[in-house]
Amino acid sequence: MLTTNIAIRKNKKFTTGTIGYFVRFPLTSHNLAFASLLARMQMNLSLSYPSIASQQRALSQLYDLQFEVMPQLFGKEIILTYYANFVEPIEILDPDYTYEKIIGTLGRIIRFPNNQPAALNLAQRQLKDDYRELMGQPFNYALDRFFKFWYQDQPDYAENFMGPIAEIKSADHKQMEDFISSLRQQPVAILGMGRDNTLLTKLAQKEFRGAGVIGQFQVDDMTIPAKRSLIDQVDQQGNIQAQVMLGFEFKDRTTYQDQIAGTLLEQYLAGDESSKLFSQIRAELGAAYDVSASSFANNSLFLINTGIDPQKVGLVKQIILNEMGKIANGDVDEVIFKKAKKAVQRNHWIGSDSQNWQLGQALRAELLPEYVNFDREDAIKKSTPHQMVNFARNLFFNESYILK
Numbered sequence: 001m002l003t004t005n006i007a008i009r010k011n012k013k014f015t016t017g018t019i020g021y022f023v024r025f026p027l028t029s030h031n032l033a034f035a036s037l038l039a040r041m042q043m044n045l046s047l048s049y050p051s052i053a054s055q056q057r058a059l060s061q062l063y064d065l066q067f068e069v070m071p072q073l074f075g076k077e078i079i080l081t082y083y084a085n086f087v088e089p090i091e092i093l094d095p096d097y098t099y100e101k102i103i104g105t106l107g108r109i110i111r112f113p114n115n116q117p118a119a120l121n122l123a124q125r126q127l128k129d130d131y132r133e134l135m136g137q138p139f140n141y142a143l144d145r146f147f148k149f150w151y152q153d154q155p156d157y158a159e160n161f162m163g164p165i166a167e168i169k170s171a172d173h174k175q176m177e178d179f180i181s182s183l184r185q186q187p188v189a190i191l192g193m194g195r196d197n198t199l200l201t202k203l204a205q206k207e208f209r210g211a212g213v214i215g216q217f218q219v220d221d222m223t224i225p226a227k228r229s230l231i232d233q234v235d236q237q238g239n240i241q242a243q244v245m246l247g248f249e250f251k252d253r254t255t256y257q258d259q260i261a262g263t264l265l266e267q268y269l270a271g272d273e274s275s276k277l278f279s280q281i282r283a284e285l286g287a288a289y290d291v292s293a294s295s296f297a298n299n300s301l302f303l304i305n306t307g308i309d310p311q312k313v314g315l316v317k318q319i320i321l322n323e324m325g326k327i328a329n330g331d332v333d334e335v336i337f338k339k340a341k342k343a344v345q346r347n348h349w350i351g352s353d354s355q356n357w358q359l360g361q362a363l364r365a366e367l368l369p370e371y372v373n374f375d376r377e378d379a380i381k382k383s384t385p386h387q388m389v390n391f392a393r394n395l396f397f398n399e400s401y402i403l404k
Contacts (some may be wrong), residue, residue: 004213008200011193013134015091018293018355019103019200021082021110021208022363023183024217024257027073028156033163035071035080037171040123041113042069042082048108050116058105063097067109074367076157076221081185082110085355088195099199106205117257124168139307142243142403148303149231150247150399157224188212191362193355211239214321219368222252224317226300231399233375239404240309241289246320247399250300255393256374260344260383261391262295262302267340268332268388269293269304269323276341280319281306302395310404316399327392332385345380380393 011017049055059065066085071078084106087096134140144160160169190208194200199340205213226249254262267278270293277291289307296303299392304324308316351357365372 004205005189005206005215005217006186006191006201006204006213007362007366008190008192008194008197008204009362011088014193014355015085016355017088017192017194017200019084019086019190019194019204020359020363021106022079022191022366023080023186023212024187024189024219024367025080025183025186027076027078029159030072030167030320031078031179031246032159034171034176035078036127036162037120037123037160037176038180038183039071040071040081040126041115041119042109043067044122044126045114045404046109047112047118047257049112054365055323056108062084062102062105063092065102065105067106071162073160073298075224075277077211077219077222077367079363079367080126082106083356083359089380090195095392099194099203101194101202101319103200104208108262111208112238113180115173115180120171120173120176124171125169127162127241128165131162131168131209134161138166138237138241138243138403139305142245142401143305145233145235145403146247146303146401147400149233149297149401151224151225152231153227153229154224166252176197184210186212186214187215187217189217189363191367193358196384204367218369219252219367220369222298222368224299225253226398228234228398233400234402234404235351236302236404239310241307242313243305243307243401243403244313244316245303245305245399245401246317246355246397247401248302248304248324248395249398250297250396251396252291253300253359254297254391255380256376257373257387258391258394259295260379262297263344264337264340264383264388265302265327265391266293266295267328267343269342271340274336274392276333276336277304277306277320280323281316283313285312285319300400313402313404321397324392324395324397326393329388330389332389334385337385337388340343341380345377348377348380376395 044052045055045393068083147160190204270291291306293304
């Protein structure tokens with residue numbers, strides 16, 4: 001028998017079940033723009049439900065089944081994600097509400113997009129409005145500009161939101177049809193949880209036949225290596241608050257344990273009011289409205305950003321660079337590290353009690369080599385300051401972007 005990328009686990013805990021349909025394909029600016037358009041089109045309507053009202057009515061009749069479509073970026077790959085959360089039929093005494101009805105409705109929406117010009121035009125208008133609203137916020141504008149500079153020599157990776165807005169605006173029916181056709185050959189994974197997981201698996205196998213579900217979904221390496229090119233860019237927009245974004249590249253590809261160290265460094269630097277940068281920049285200098293740190297393992301990027309008084313940009317940059325240097329030299333505050341570790345453990349426990357988190361972990365296990373064998377909770381428990389120091393030593397300052 002052919003092995004299919006379908007794995008639906010027993011739902012032993014939740015009153016709701018969940019199904020995720022994931023399509024993997026290469027990240028390019030074109031693919032991201034069209035994936036964003038297709039996601040919005042399918043959130044609106046489909047061939048079987050040719051109006052927003054009729055599709056919403058079909059979902060509401062399934063006891064308000066929650067359905068969402070979105071492209072997610074995993075390094076060099078896009079995962080077009082279809083997510084459905086539904087009340088388990090056993091919870092409701094309704095003979096017409098069954099797994100067959102749920103999977104059949106989802107199949108009609110997912111498999112048969114409505115690519116009529118009116119559907120495309122509606123999605124284009126919605127995304128243009130979303131883009132205008134997003135770019136009207138200084139943080140989002142600054143983040144977009146940061147990635148444009150970070151990937152100035154690799155423009156296919158430079159988009160951080162929905163793809164090039166110019167390409168979204170100019171997309172036509174033929175281009176969208178070609179994109180939809182291309183997805184039929186891409187690898188697909190179907191994951192989820194249900195009380196009767198055996199029946200759900202059989203129904204998914206019957207509904208979602210095709211080359212995709214027997215394709216190689218796992219990838220050996222999704223990482224986009226960073227290019228050493230020190231960038232120092234300042235843009236003027238006349239804002240009351242300056243956005244400071246400092247990007248550090250990963251010298252080497254990270255392991256799963258390294259990624260835990262990166263999460264600890266996020267928390268240690270900017271996780272709460274006791275964190276190192278929060279206390280120095282906001283509490284002592286009185287300069288920051290916000291401080292945060294993010295480890296983008298698949299992008300070989302560790303990003304620190306803060307919204308601050310424009311007059312104190314130079315001081316704040318120096319504080320951040322000094323603190324990163326201290327950590328790399330082994331100067332770690334043990335008390336703050338212990339608080340950071342407890343916070344990361346707490347966040348893990350809270351997340352693991354969520355269906356969305358569990359589905360996300362199942363996706364990573366399907367996508368990444370050996371992730372299924374990685375015990376994240378145990379890795380957090382055994383993490384040490386030395387591991388965080390080694391992670392910091394693997395970082396090199398690569399970009400300063402300031403929006404004033």
